[in-house]
Amino acid sequence: MMAYNATSFLCFTGWHAGIRRKLVQNDLEPQPCRLITIAISHYCEKARWALDQLEIPYIEEPHAPLFHRLATRRRGGKQTVPLLVSGTNTLTDSTDILQYLDTVSLDKKLYPTEPELRRQVDKLEDLFDTQLGPATRRWAYSYLFDNSPLILRLWQQGASPVERILLPIIFPLISRLVRQGFELSATSAETAYNQIKQVFDLVNQQLADGRSYLVGDRFSAADLTFAALAAPALRPENYGPQTYRIEKLRLKELPQAMVNQLQELRQTPAGAYALRLFREER
Ligand SMILES: N[C@@H](CCC(=O)N[C@@H](CS)C(=O)NCC(=O)O)C(=O)O
Numbered sequence: 001m002m003a004y005n006a007t008s009f010l011c012f013t014g015w016h017a018g019i020r021r022k023l024v025q026n027d028l029e030p031q032p033c034r035l036i037t038i039a040i041s042h043y044c045e046k047a048r049w050a051l052d053q054l055e056i057p058y059i060e061e062p063h064a065p066l067f068h069r070l071a072t073r074r075r076g077g078k079q080t081v082p083l084l085v086s087g088t089n090t091l092t093d094s095t096d097i098l099q100y101l102d103t104v105s106l107d108k109k110l111y112p113t114e115p116e117l118r119r120q121v122d123k124l125e126d127l128f129d130t131q132l133g134p135a136t137r138r139w140a141y142s143y144l145f146d147n148s149p150l151i152l153r154l155w156q157q158g159a160s161p162v163e164r165i166l167l168p169i170i171f172p173l174i175s176r177l178v179r180q181g182f183e184l185s186a187t188s189a190e191t192a193y194n195q196i197k198q199v200f201d202l203v204n205q206q207l208a209d210g211r212s213y214l215v216g217d218r219f220s221a222a223d224l225t226f227a228a229l230a231a232p233a234l235r236p237e238n239y240g241p242q243t244y245r246i247e248k249l250r251l252k253e254l255p256q257a258m259v260n261q262l263q264e265l266r267q268t269p270a271g272a273y274a275l276r277l278f279r280e281e282r
Pocket of ligand 1: 129
């Protein structure tokens, strides 16, 4: 666990200094943030990366799919993860989480203060959240979903022993929900791949002038969101939690058509950019 610093202290909002003083006097330290996740989820990776980037201490609580809903409901959340609990605050969307963390972080920031740059970051983050994230997930599931043992293995990662044991029993139900929800079909991989390429093209254009980051001259929420949500189609090193291990699929376990598209995406300027961010900023 990372060292506590001024930033991390503020993550315990709305616990102001007076309350903390009382707690310390009583030998009680405030609790770090709690991040509820599905371990392999790329939206969860987005929130996790932000916490790591801002050096805010947190405890991750990973769940298997469907079981995560018990955890989010208990905290008054929605059906999706990530969900962040910080003091009396509960944040139920990755972008809300990043914005919240940015306000409590004193030294490091994910959003520029200059209004025009901030507008550009918000616009890109929204595009990646709404277009890229769903497309990379649908693309990956389209290729992998027929391989039930592999999907089961991925979904069991980080989950408690009880969830790991129960998951195979409810797996047929979840896989039906996922197939319907993401409209997986013989053509869905191709459709999703084209959507990914459209977003990559836009990022290629943005990077064409040789800039180091998507907006301004610093790493921002736009870069982080792009790299995290592109990850299922690039399979970068350094993806995932720092406090426990998740298994990385080897390319030889993946269907050849998937590997071919993945290699193509890796070779685009946008793909190479996301891989660089995972190497240098993650
Ligand atoms: N807009 C949400 C999307 C999060 C999302 O789609 N999470 C997925 C995991 S990748 C999820 O929780 N799916 C499980 C479910 O819907 O039950 C965010 O940015 O946090």
